[in-house]
Amino acid sequence: MENNTQRTEDQPSVPKKKTARRLFQYAMTAKGTFIAAIIALAIGVGAELASPFIAKMMIDDHMMGIENPFYETDRAGEGVVAYQDSYYKRSDRFEEGEAHGAEVRILQVGRGFVFVDQPVETPEGDRSFENGTLTIQTADGTDTYPARQLSKGELFSFYEPEIPGIMRLILFYLMFLAISIVMEFGKTYWLQSSANRVIQKLRLDLYAHIQRLPVNFFDNLPAGKVVSRVTNDTEAVKDLFIAVLSNFTTGVVYITGIYIALFILDPRLAAVSLFIVPLIVLWIYLYRKVATKYNTIIRSRLSELNAIINESIQGMSIIRVFRREKQTRDEFEELNGDYMKHQNKMLNLNSLTSHNLVNVLRNIAFTVVIWYFGSSTIEGAASIISLGALYAFVDILGRLFQPITGMVNQLAALDSAMVSAGRVFELLDEKGENVTDGSMPRYKGNVKFDNVSFAYKKDYVLKNISFEAAQGQTVALVGHTGSGKSSIINLLFRFYDPQKGTIMIDGQSVRDLPKQHIRQHMGIVLQDPYLFTGTIVSNVSLGDERISRERAVEALREVGADKILADLPGGFDEPVIEKGSTLSAGQRQLISFARALAFDPAILILDEATANIDTETEALIQSALNVLKRGRTTFVIAHRLSTIRSADQILVLHRGEIMERGSHDELMALGGRYFQMYQLQQGGGDSITPVIGKPESGFEASPAFGGVRGD
Template identity: 45%
Template structure:
């Protein structure tokens, strides 16, 4: 908690001037407002009481005091307004910085982090949690704590100056309030944290629902997901109810009770000070005493809300820092240079977790320009080999060497830049056809993009739209067929002219005609490059120079198509089965 508060406060250092100016204005505003009951006291004791007793009204003094009261409060309001403005500006800037930092941190995290973390939770860290800090912490918490603190101290000093004994006696309120706040904080934080956790789960479920809406509807999973969603909302509701009950009881019920009892005790004590039928103190003092007691309790009531805000902010801060503290991928600086594209896997063993290995002692060598096909039953480890080659993950044991350089020792980005990958389900970004192919790299011109589209046989996409390759792409390219999305991603791979190309099951989801079109595009893209491909249809890999047959994370057969058929093993069986299905 203390650690989180310190870290949250440390962001203020970027906006020191704004903060100190805001805090000083707020202190001044609170102090000025605190002085106003003293003017009211003068008004009662020096103008109204004598006027009643003598029948003469001191008009000049009345005007001076009324004007002073008015001016004091006006200046106080203006100062408070300006200080809040400064603190809000500071808060917006801090959250802007945090969001940018978190975003850039996010894409330095290893892919394995996202395997365990639902995307909704990551989104919630960068949007909701930072928003809590913006609204609650950097404005409400800081300004309330500061002005409440000054108001409480000021009110106590004023009460002691007005009546030393009674004022000092009221210091007894301090331990009572501390115990009260302690108990409240203890129980409220439990429910508060639970509520935030459920909110985070709700946003995770929503995210999953929106992303998978097509599959959900196709498999009529709406009811099941709705039931799960309702259950989480119910948990949030129950935690919220407990929190509300506690909050109402402590914040409002007990607060009002304590305030009224204090006022009653003070009035009783003061009214006992009668001397010969006359009060020993003025009406002004009685008024000012009650006013300061109210001013003492106002921040105390507000304090409970502030504590709620502090807790919400600390919980949000804790989650943000947990995310920010995730170790980013180690950053090697050695640049990776690719000359020919020779790939060697040497005794590679790998698992997504250290306990369970998925690939075992994988050994192979691929010469520059060769086409390699990976085949095997589902879950045999084909995609995992490509994940390692592209350095989405690093192996636990063994080496992956490209052109004499061990990729695990080289800068990840430069390894990835040397290759191009065409994924099973190509992802199109919001932008245009051109930006999805050139990926906003300045060295790639419109002409190069058009040429790439022509080469993969997608000239039609250039002519179809008024804006040509600058036709907008929205919603992950839903407007395009899966074959067209595939062709766009081939053009994306082709335009960077990579030495190594990775094709993940590019033809498994399309019809025969599109497959033929994609097959032709693949032949164009593969030319002159080392290509790794996974294809479930064995007919598409007949021409591969090497075929690796995987079974339970091991290469069990290896060779070209004819060689593997002769071996009469798994490949032969798979080929026969597919031939029978045709």
Template identity: 55%
Template sequence: MKKTSTEVKLFQYAMKFKRTIILGLVCLVVAVSLELAGPFIAKRVIDDHITGIETTWHQVDDRNDKYTVSFGGDYYKREDRMKQGEASLGTVSLMQVGRSYYLTDKEVSQTGTRSVKDGVVTVVSPQGTEKAEVQKLSVTDLYSFFKPEQSPIVWLLSLYVLLLLIAAIFQFGKTYLLQKASNRVVEKMRNDIFKHTQEVPIQYYVNQPAGKIVARVTNDTEAIRDLYERVLSVFVTSIIYMAGIYIALFLLDLRLAALCLILLPIIYLWMKVYKHFGTKYNKVVRSTVSDINGNINESIHGMPIIQAFQREEQVSNEFEQMNERHFVYQRKLVKLSALTSHNLVNVLRNLAFVAFIWYFGSSSIGPESIITAGVLYAFVDYLTRLFNPVNDIVNQLPLLEQARVAASRVFELMDQQGEKVETASIGKYKGHVQFQSVWFAYDEKEYVLKNIDLDIRPGETAAFVGHTGSGKSSIMNLLFRFYDPQEGNILIDGKEIVGLSRQQVRSHMGIVLQDPFLFTGTILSNVTMNDPTISREMAIDALKAVGADRFIERLPGKYEEPVKEGGSTFSMGERQLISFARALAFDPSILILDEATANIDTETENVIQEALNVLKQGRTTLIIAHRLSTIQQADNIFVLEHGTIKEQGNHQSLLEQAGLYYQMYQMQQGRLKEQVV
């Protein structure tokens, strides 16, 4: 199956909010269109109403409309404003030479080079040389010819201001809608990746440091947020601006607009070059950030050990090496951007203006010029505007590559094979647990469980003992469906658990770990786990049932006492009692105790044992134990060695066999006697 590219996946996420994005793009197109209308309006003001008076004027018999001007007792109207069939009593030409305006009663060419000497104007044009007597106009006289243009100029400028105000409204709409869509995209992506972290197999977390996973959920998605909120918004805006500007340039002059198209392949080529080096550097940077997060997370959790064994300098050196690698590749990225981004745009801008000056200077400005001042102004304006989006695009390339690499890391996690969380309720277990010829290996090379057969009846207490690595915890991992066996079947109440979702299998199971984990919150929230089906009264009753009220009642906040991260303010025994109450409150049919008393002192063990007796009532209980004294009342004890069941029976029968269990028991009893002595 063909792998979907990172860009396609990012696009697919954006399309989940396409309505908002499309509305934002519509606002953008409208805003760009309105803003780009400015140079055309300026062109019309210059060509039609400022330099437009330099033309042939016809004398008319009276002031018949607003375009008729009065000069020297006669009435005149511009040639381009003469109505069809309107009589002309004579013609005059108005022209500018230098900074002065002149009037001549002879019709002369309006193009070419002009000069005035001794009241005679000389016009050199492709048609030849023309001379005519001229009259210099005073400011008052000139105002008469400009007067009809005042109203159109004011109207056009007012229209331009109005268009800018409307464009500002649409620009706000564009910014709001696109950023809203950006934040929604990243919100959904973060929700999806966090949800996916709960669906991927436990094995993934065994192989990945927690800090690296946290970096992908936080740092990498933050970089993606920049992509949607800033980079893509700038790219889309710039592309639409450039498209609008190119359309305007082609409307003004085909040849020069075509020359400006050379800019596009240059930008594309540069983006490909930047992508090649930027991706390579960013991969190292993002990976190093993850390593740094993982190192910090590990150092904080292991600080007591680091300080106890005086490893501060070694840990600092390891961190410094990662930090130095991050600095080196960040510097390479800075060099890459500094050498090209601003410099590239400046070079392109200067080359474009050289081409512009060459084009107009060599072929347009001169005796044969047919380019108006308005077109010249509009072209300069558009050419200047063209490089603003180019500059924006080039300056966003570092963020674009950073976001692409971050996205590839996020999608790498999301591409991990997972299983959908299925929480549909199932009937409560009776508690009959069976393992039938189960074989299991973590790495599919070395089996840690070999041909395991178990049959634990409802309500029984079964204990698993054995040396480290014998396979005790692996049995619990399989029963909880953290892993599935390579061979054999596991049944609960006669039904194979692989036919249920992992969440359904665990829905009527409870577990108490050797090192109980408490979440930040309160004692009550750690018992209820914020499950609405477990009331405050039920949680308190569970705490009292296991004897946790003995220490809770002495606390300032009692049952609402705050719990810090990991429950560090409570002793091991107190944390264990709270975890017992948690299991009791959820009333599981099958209870798993994973070496729950291994780290408890002898004095606290009596309290824990009382709690365990309460906890085990009416449910199937599976105990992983190191202390054989805690499982003497078990209905069935399984002795494991190297992944196989060596012995099976109750405490007394196993002692009578004088086998492996007997040896373990004698060793522990010997240690106890030594401790007493």
């Protein structure tokens, strides 16, 4: 059971740019909610970034605003401070043209404050207070001023006018906080709901496309890998839209807002901090360059694990009968080990490039800011920013690394999702068959093969096949395994088209008819019929609105199923689990016969339909088969030659060619290959040499009928 296609998926075939563009096109299907989410995100970021500015205003305008010049005034009032039988008001609170007296200053020294009863030319510098003298050490020299130490009560009187302003700022902060919370909810809800809609459409498109893929596509790609594309890979793409897109969109908007805020606070420090952006871009580029290689293999191995699990479950009885449990387990263990090895490589990569590098970037950024601020201080007081602005700048700069951390944490999911999206789009790019709506009138069923030759790959499995089947006739196809019987049926259903020759129905080439229209009036009964999960009745109607329950039950009775299935507890409503494993081979075959009868096909194919039915059951359905075949063109693939004695025409195939043709009596009289096969099956003696054809190279299992391709 070794998977020969294991290494073919290791390299992505869809370019990254094309994948990103197509993901964007899918995102545009929910662009309304995406835009709403981004607007909510921008508002939320703006509201959140308002808090450092509020803190700056509290510090500069109120907490440190007490160091602004005060002027003596002659009356009490709003914003006026009474101190030692005099009234003082801050300089920025005087109305234009309002008279004021002498200037005084309130300056902080250590943990206390002093009152200076005169102007202070340069308040910035190294301050000290001793014995009623304030000393300020500046770059230009030392200044001294007579001063008085303020008590706590006196200091509070100067701060009291600031309380209303501080309260207003607190209210603004709470308002912006509420806006931020609401916008965060809106952003999360809209992003995730739009992501779910996008993934719903992607899955629907993918599943619909699988229905349109030609049968030969599934010859080369195991069912488990197809399932992995529809489930695991689309789930990874879902993570892209829900988690990755959310974090990266939030990060980009947040970083943009942060840098706008930084430039508003201080353009020089903001320009110095810009070095972080190219480092992040370089970081993401280098990470994805390494991670894509690992993720491609990881997704491929996961797909192969699904394939081998599916294959093992389907063939569990064979595995146990031939005692292949150890070999199957070893093969699974090898794939699982390779999967774990590359998962560990991704783990190491993520460990090296996650919080560690974020912390390094944070430390570098703060080091640069401190260095620049220190340099500015040494150069002179004129270049120093306010304490509130510095606090807000450090606060906002610290917030910058929150979105960076979020983006970094999603790098692994981003790359995994992009690889998965590439695999999904690769499947969507497979050429499918055109689906034609509507229907065509029921044709009569006159079939003609005119010099048809066909090859699955290089070697022809059918060579110059010519015959006609008139309406109501039964044509039997006999021959050894690999002689081409099932290939003729494959061509008739247009699962494949011949390289040479023409196939006609009612005088019209099948190439000129939509495939769905041709198959609408065809029915098939397989040797190993396929039943779907549901009930017996639902397996007859297949959910087709044209087949009523009454018609399905009638079809079951016509094939004698009421006698065989009467003992089931649920009767015709008995539950059918996967593939009808709880039913006998004969019961499954009867349901398949009833299905074909209910759909009333013009062309009926019986692929060794009675091979798994016991003699008693076969006798029950022979009369129903005669009714079923009446007025229909019937093709019978038969190994039990006794079941085709009444066929109007028997074609004896050998290595893709018609060796003999005629009725049973004509072929027996001919005494050729058919005669020998019939005598052998009837126990005609050991003297008869069986005709055994060697299957040609290139024959492979055909998913169309579960038999041997080229049979």
